[in-house]
Amino acid sequence: MASILIVDDELVICKSCKKILEQTGHIVDYVLTGKEALKSVEEKKYEVIITDLKMPEINGMELLESVKKKRENVDVIMITGYATIETAVQAMKLGAYDYIPKPFTPEELRSVVSRVLEKRKVIEEERLAEERDLIRFEYTMPGDLYYLPEHAWVKIENSSLVRIGIDDVFIRSIGEIVEIKLPTKGKTLEQGKLCAEIKDMRGNIHKMWSPVSGEVLEINQDVIKDYSVVKIDPYGSGWFLRIIPSHLGEDLKNLIHGTPLVKWWLKKELIQGRKAKYVMAEGLDSNFKYEIARQPGGENITHCFQCGTCTASCPVRAIDERYNPRKIIRMALLGMKSRVLSSEFIWLCSSCYSCYERCPQDVRLTDVMTAISNIAVREGYIHPLYINSLEILKNHGRLYEVSEFDNKIRARSGLPSLQEDHETVKKILEITHVDTFIKRSKK
Ligand code: SF4
Ligand code: SF4
Structure with a gap:
């Protein structure tokens, strides 16, 4: 249950949104102007604001900026007409969580609200875990990509080809994926318009907006065959589409590049009172995980979904808290090759096989650790x-x-x-x- 404010100058939209969201147990208020919305935000703590983009006097964009200045941790979702999609994409760059193009169905509204609330829940759980110093969570944002924040990414392969996919924050707010619908080869995509639909276990359909315009050249068949690839390796083997971009230069202006995005996140995290740390993606080797996977025993490293069961069952960890097999795998998946290979921790695994049988993903961690040590030796890192x-x-x-x-x-x-x-x-x-x-x- 969440506290939600609807802002739209059309009374009928306000009333129908209120009705739809109240059916799922939320407390919903509505106002008809941006001015009233700002007053309401002063008086009551809302978790989510759903606002129309085009309104007289204070429009949705201005409301977004003012609300974010007052209460940074409120999530704002834009309601947008067909003609204002480009502005909606810019709104995401400025901190809007997502947007819903008009006309929308009750299901579309419920899906986007469920996703934003799930994201808030995950962040709150992480914050509490950090406070208890139990565990650190990482979000991945490779520095060489362009982002529609908390939504999608673009990797420029060369001047005439890009790859796109969904980002880590989006994936984690969905939960279990039961279906992914991708466009067919040859289809023309437009930046900010629908490009994929992802169905979760609860039946919600989450829409992914295309971060670039262009023609679909290739669909990643690995994702179609096995949805878990997206969760395991969102920026690598979990890519969705290869696109021939039509207005790349213009489209990139509406996106945020990886390095500034880290700072964008860092600022956001600090404002929300969390201990944020970041590792710059420059210097990371995104092929490291494949190098490990090519070693005998390392084949299943990319299956790891970071549940932490290995760390919980590891007897070495019981003696030395600094030893964390889950973290070693995470670092390897992120491409922190030299950090992993030069770490003294990779030599601490006693090959007891406790984690081997407990791992729900059959990662075969004991063998993965051996594979990593073998690479370390070859590269001249020996304890x-x-x-x-x-x-x-x-x-x-x-x-x-x-x-x-x-x-x-x-x-x-x-x-x-x-x-x-x-x-x-x-x-x-x-x-x-x-x-x-x-x-x-x-x-
Ligand atoms: S138990 Fe398996 S899936 Fe879970 S963190 Fe360890 S290696 Fe990854
Ligand atoms: S095999 Fe290594 S990582 Fe796994 S539980 Fe034993 S000591 Fe820990």
């Missing part, structure tokens, strides 16, 4: 402890140095004395290239 052990092995032919004293003790017990055979072991280390890895790692 100093292993380097020390290898040095001892190389210099003494065994994992500990045998002293005269050891042999005296052995003789007293009737055991033969131990001879160091480091030349043979040295040769083995050379043939197997372990020696090269030691040298590379020392550098």
Whole structure:
């Protein structure tokens, strides 16, 4: 149940929205002007404001700006006529959550409201979890993409091709996806107009607005075959469409580039009183997860949906709170290659297999950790402890140095004395290239 304010100069729209939303248990007020809306916002705490874009005196855009100045954490949804869709896209850039083009059905209104409330719920849960310092949640926003904030993204492949998909915040506000409807090849899309429909478990249909105009060249069949790809890898294998853009330069002006978007989010998060941190996407290697997936045992890494069961069941974690297998997988999926490979934590997995059988996604984390360690070794990242052990092995032919004293003790017990055979072991280390890895790692 949420407290919602409807703002529209058409009484019939206000009344019908109120009726539809009250049926789902919300408390709904309505006013006919922007001026009255500002007064209502002063007097009552609304969670969501649904406002018409075109109104006399104070229009929807001006109302959005004023409301956001007064109460940043109110979510604003725009009601827009056909001719004002471009303005609605700009409104999202300025902080509107979404928009509903007129005429809309009761189901469309309910879907967008359910999504915004779900997003608010997730953010509130995260805030509470952060307060209790239980868990950190991450939203992913690769820096090299353009965004319709909290909605869709565009990746420029070259001057005549782009890829589009839905963003992390949108996906998390939907819950379980049961159907995705994408346009057919050859269809012409317009920025801000419908491009995909996503149905959730409760039967709500969420509309995705196209972030660019152009012709559909290719549909991602992997998404059609398995909807979970979108949740697992929204900016990589979970892309929706490849488009030949028609007005890319103009369209990009209505979107926010990744790096400023991080700052946009950061400001928003700080205003809402949350501890926001960000990692700049520059320097990330988006192919890292595929590199892991190509290793024996690493095949299922992209199945991880971050439930945290592995961390909860890990005995190493029980001893050292800093060890967090879920986080390691998350970092790997985000492409933080050098951070993961140089981390001492990847060496702490004891291969106990506790997480292996509990993981609901069959990620086979134990094997994934081995795959990551193998890549680390190849790239010259070996934990100093292993380097020390290898040095001892190389210099003494065994994992500990045998002293005269050891042999005296052995003789007293009737055991033969131990001879160091480091030349043979040295040769083995050379043939197997372990020696090269030691040298590379020392550098
Ligand atoms: S239990 Fe599996 S799905 Fe859950 S976070 Fe760990 S690896 Fe990912
Ligand atoms: S296999 Fe590794 S990550 Fe999994 S529970 Fe055991 S120690 Fe933890």
